[in-house]
Amino acid sequence: MRRVLDSIANIFKIPDLRRKVFFSVGMVILYRLGGYIPLPGINVQALWGTAQTAGADNLLGLYDMFVGGALSRATIFATGIMPYITASIILQLLGAVIPYFQKLQKEGEEGRRKLTQYTRYGTLFIAGAQSLGMVSYLQSLSNQGGAFIATPFAGWRFMLMGVLSLTTGAAVIMWIGELMTEKGIGNGMSILILVGIVSRLPIYIKQEVVLLTAGGREPTSAVVIIVGTLLFIAAAILLSQGTRQIPVQYARKVVGRKVYGGSSTHLPLRINAAGVIPIIFASSVMFIPTVIIGFLPEGGFKNILNSAFAGGSLPYNIVFGVIIIFFAYFYTAVQFNPTDVADNMKKYGGFIPGRRPGKQTSEYIDRILTRITLPGAVGLALIAIIPVFFMTKVAVGNPGIAHALGGTTLLILVGVIIDTLQQIESHLLMRHYDGFMKKGKIRGRR
Numbered sequence: 001m002r003r004v005l006d007s008i009a010n011i012f013k014i015p016d017l018r019r020k021v022f023f024s025v026g027m028v029i030l031y032r033l034g035g036y037i038p039l040p041g042i043n044v045q046a047l048w049g050t051a052q053t054a055g056a057d058n059l060l061g062l063y064d065m066f067v068g069g070a071l072s073r074a075t076i077f078a079t080g081i082m083p084y085i086t087a088s089i090i091l092q093l094l095g096a097v098i099p100y101f102q103k104l105q106k107e108g109e110e111g112r113r114k115l116t117q118y119t120r121y122g123t124l125f126i127a128g129a130q131s132l133g134m135v136s137y138l139q140s141l142s143n144q145g146g147a148f149i150a151t152p153f154a155g156w157r158f159m160l161m162g163v164l165s166l167t168t169g170a171a172v173i174m175w176i177g178e179l180m181t182e183k184g185i186g187n188g189m190s191i192l193i194l195v196g197i198v199s200r201l202p203i204y205i206k207q208e209v210v211l212l213t214a215g216g217r218e219p220t221s222a223v224v225i226i227v228g229t230l231l232f233i234a235a236a237i238l239l240s241q242g243t244r245q246i247p248v249q250y251a252r253k254v255v256g257r258k259v260y261g262g263s264s265t266h267l268p269l270r271i272n273a274a275g276v277i278p279i280i281f282a283s284s285v286m287f288i289p290t291v292i293i294g295f296l297p298e299g300g301f302k303n304i305l306n307s308a309f310a311g312g313s314l315p316y317n318i319v320f321g322v323i324i325i326f327f328a329y330f331y332t333a334v335q336f337n338p339t340d341v342a343d344n345m346k347k348y349g350g351f352i353p354g355r356r357p358g359k360q361t362s363e364y365i366d367r368i369l370t371r372i373t374l375p376g377a378v379g380l381a382l383i384a385i386i387p388v389f390f391m392t393k394v395a396v397g398n399p400g401i402a403h404a405l406g407g408t409t410l411l412i413l414v415g416v417i418i419d420t421l422q423q424i425e426s427h428l429l430m431r432h433y434d435g436f437m438k439k440g441k442i443r444g445r446r
Contacts, residue, residue: 024184076169087122131166276415328377
């Protein structure tokens with residue numbers, strides 16, 4: 001414990017790291033403040049009562065947790081960062097099939113700048129469509145007797161002001177996330193999701209305490225929830241840290257009187273090389289049907305779709321799991337290029353025993369990576385799905401706890417925290433300070 005406190009104190013001894021941490025904290029405060037500014041014409045108390053009655057055992061409840069409760073409060077930040085993530089997914093998919101975007105990905109800084117600009121435009125377009133769905137949903141609830149939209153703002157005025165406010169809020173969130181990534185510590189977008197989840201946890205913990213004291217929850221059920229949560233966290237950590245090490249040998253070179261190389265090392269291939277990105281991408285994709293359903297007329301078909309895409313339903317979990325596996329393979333292929341790795345090894349005199357440098361080495365690495373990604377992707381999908389079933393069965397009468405302690409939130413929490421600690425660790429070690437671990441190593445995602 002003392003070592004951890006000393007490492008935290010060391011953070012503030014490094015001016016650059018201290019500045020990054022304070023900047024990220026300031027951006028988080030700004031993000032949280034925006035999550036409490038309601039849309040024009042909204043009666044927050046009436047809307048909050050409706051949201052509390054509806055509960056959180058659905059996809060909108062999970063979305064509300066990602067945005068820190070901004071959706072249930074109908075604030076200007078209710079869209080969260082999902083439009084940005086969806087736009088990023090579309091651009092990466094286009095980069096895999098359209099030569100123009102493939103060319104941009106290989107053009108270095110200039111290409112990345114253009115892709116970032118396209119992502120921003122796509123974010124605004126998606127945020128506008130998503131905002132229209134949210135505002136229409138709020139308008140329909142108010143027409144059914146919700147009475148949380150003020151009369152002067154009812155109708156087209158509320159629709160116009162709501163869409164403009166939500167789209168502007170999405171642009172501000174995108175700006176905050178990009179600034180945090182550029183000038184702060186950690187990945188800005190992932191940290192914003194982390195903040196949204198953490199901000200909701202005290203509410204669910206308070207609910208559990210009230211249930212326990214009032215006799216609404218059996219002590220054994222509470223113990224099972226705690227133990228189950230710890231086990232799922234351990235499984236998430238093992239999945240994020242698991243690697244397959246490929247032995248690599250470097251040839252010995254004699255330059256003048258000095259001998260270089262001749263060492264043996266390992267090439268670590270992560271079982272879950274994509275980290276929590278597939279979870280975040282899949283969650284973003286699963287929100288799209290909900291937005292589309294909001295535009296459908298009332299009737300039996302809409303009710304069927306609502307039941308099919310309700311959080312925790314069998315069709316939802318099957319589709320969710322398949323999308324996670326797909327994005328695990330897709331993002332691993334985008335992030336890790338076996339040909340580049342093989343070329344770099346050949347350039348510096350490295351080789352895998354039994355494999356010729358070059359094409360044969362890249363094919364071998366690609367084959368190993370494909371094999372280990374399958375259990376990693378399946379494990380990622382299972383950890384995202386199984387805890388929801390487990391918590392729902394145990395937390396009878398309070399299904400919202402399933403989303404607070406479900407696999408999706410746990411994986412995001414573990415992944416983002418490990419990544420952020422890994423960045424802080426690298427800053428500490430570069431300045432010759434002790435890290436958080438005994439041997440000064442925290443391994444994060446690639």
